[in-house]
Amino acid sequence: DAGVIQSPRHEVTEMGQEVTLRCKPISGHNSLFWYRQTMMRGLELLIYFNNNVPIDDSGMPEDRFSAKMPNASFSTLKIQPSEPRDSAVYFCASSYRQGSYNEQFFGPGTRLTVL
Amino acid sequence: ILNVEQSPQSLHVQEGDSTNFTCSFPSSNFYALHWYRWETAKSPKALFVMTLNGDEKKKGRISATLNTKEGYSYLYIKGSQPEDSATYLCAFALNTGTASKLTFGTGTRLQVTL
Numbered sequence: 598d599a600g601v602i603q604s605p606r607h608e609v610t611e612m613g614q615e616v617t618l619r620c621k622p623i624s625g626h627n628s629l630f631w632y633r634q635t636m637m638r639g640l641e642l643l644i645y646f647n648n649n650v651p652i653d654d655s656g657m658p659e660d661r662f663s664a665k666m667p668n669a670s671f672s673t674l675k676i677q678p679s680e681p682r683d684s685a686v687y688f689c690a691s692s693y694r695q696g697s698y699n700e701q702f703f704g705p706g707t708r709l710t711v712l
Numbered sequence: 713i714l715n716v717e718q719s720p721q722s723l724h725v726q727e728g729d730s731t732n733f734t735c736s737f738p739s740s741n742f743y744a745l746h747w748y749r750w751e752t753a754k755s756p757k758a759l760f761v762m763t764l765n766g767d768e769k770k771k772g773r774i775s776a777t778l779n780t781k782e783g784y785s786y787l788y789i790k791g792s793q794p795e796d797s798a799t800y801l802c803a804f805a806l807n808t809g810t811a812s813k814l815t816f817g818t819g820t821r822l823q824v825t826l
Contacts, residue, residue, distance in 0.1 A: 639816060639817070639818040639819065640756075640801065640816040641816075642813060642814065642815075642816075645813065653813055688755060688756075698744055698761055698763060700746075700758040700761060701746075701758065701814070702758075703755035703756045703757070704755060705754070705755050706755055
């Protein structure tokens with residue numbers, strides 16, 4: 598298996614632009630997680646899905662952030678409009694079943710820079 | 713807000729030294745404790761998932777213990793090698809309906825030199 602796939606790997610954009618990050622989970626996994634990593638706050642959970650349904654989005658910083666999972670093999674995280682403080686590494690992770698016993702497999706991350 | 717704390721923040725040891733780090737987490741409503749290894753410019757990879765008080769897990773030179781009653785876990789590395797250099801994260805899961813959610817500590821950054 599190729600593992601969790603994220604695109605793009607790097608994104609540089611200007612303040613005010615829309616940014617879309619993409620994630621393909623491992624085939625057969627039914628939980629998907631979006632995290633953000635910053636120096637100040639470490640690794641933060643933004644939102645997670647079970648069976649394509651958003652379960653907890655309490656970590657989404659504000660209305661500028663939205664996430665969708667239209668099917669079991671694809672998810673997007675969108676920021677509109679983007680701001681410089683959104684600059685961070687965004688990770689997507691997937692796991693096999695609901696429940697934290699299960700190991701989460703992380704993608705390589707997308708490094709976002711908002712100028 | 714759940715408080716998951718790791719200490720020390722960073723550690724610099726020489727090849728062959730043994731070392732250990734601590735993860736502290738809330739002792740109530742415990743569900744699971746995960747340890748991840750995160751190498752620079754890569755993504756976190758799971759080392760252990762621990763669920764029972766008194767659990768001990770081992771993978772090669774790395775082992776971990778769990779005390780859910782007092783809310784801590786130790787990660788041990790025996791005979792550190794340069795390839796052990798990484799950030800070690802622990803993550804806590806609360807026993808609620810949203811058991812999938814993990815709260816991560818800020819990690820212990822280990823550097824092993826020759």
